[in-house]
Amino acid sequence: MIGTADERRRSLRALITAAALIASAAHAQKPAQAQAPSHAQAPAQAPTPAQIDRNGVLILIRSSLLALDQANKTGNYTVLREIGAPAFQANSAARLGEIFAKQRNDNLDLSGVAVIDPQLSLLPQIEANGLMHLSGFFPSVPTQVNFDLLFAPVNGQWRLFGISVFVGSMAPAAPEPTQHPVAQKHPATTPVAQKQPAANGAK
Numbered sequence: 001m002i003g004t005a006d007e008r009r010r011s012l013r014a015l016i017t018a019a020a021l022i023a024s025a026a027h028a029q030k031p032a033q034a035q036a037p038s039h040a041q042a043p044a045q046a047p048t049p050a051q052i053d054r055n056g057v058l059i060l061i062r063s064s065l066l067a068l069d070q071a072n073k074t075g076n077y078t079v080l081r082e083i084g085a086p087a088f089q090a091n092s093a094a095r096l097g098e099i100f101a102k103q104r105n106d107n108l109d110l111s112g113v114a115v116i117d118p119q120l121s122l123l124p125q126i127e128a129n130g131l132m133h134l135s136g137f138f139p140s141v142p143t144q145v146n147f148d149l150l151f152a153p154v155n156g157q158w159r160l161f162g163i164s165v166f167v168g169s170m171a172p173a174a175p176e177p178t179q180h181p182v183a184q185k186h187p188a189t190t191p192v193a194q195k196q197p198a199a200n201g202a203k
Helices: 005-016 019-035 054-074 078-082 093-099 101-105
Strands: 119-126 132-138 143-154 157-169
Touching (some): 093 101
Antiparallel strands (some): 119 132
16 A cells, blocks of 8 residues: 555656656656756645546556556557557557566466456545556455556546556465563462451351
8 A cells, every 4th residue: 555645756756667658758757857947846736636436447447457468468569559648659569568578478367357346555646747646456366466557638538658567465474473471470478367257146
């Protein structure tokens, strides 16, 4: 789960500069950097909740991950490229194939995302650059599919801008060994007989 604001910003920067977006992110951000004054930086704008319903979120997540799954299985990344925003399309289909070669060679299977409901660790939010950012995972046994996604607004629709997918284990971790408490010897005590009050009627 992505926790603090600093951690979310670091995750966002890492996602934007991920291998799938090296060319596109650099191309998209250079004009803004060139216009920024060298002696001052504008304060970072806090993310705001995205106005999108659950069904819309599910469609975006599933369509993106299934497009990646089909691309990895067929070796054809044309459809994945075409559903992306213009900045994402700066990567050719061949370049996307190189980027996701390890997942393809590892036979990563993402088909389960079609029937399993995702759990969001970061609810959809609009970042300062106007991109919608969300992340979460699809729980399964023995592994879970983790995802981090960015979408850009294009002609009134959210189009894929950045995608990061990896598989993590859900196997429970063994608990750390704990030291058993050592029984402490208490000093022996001699019970003291207490004088009982006389029963009623005793003389």
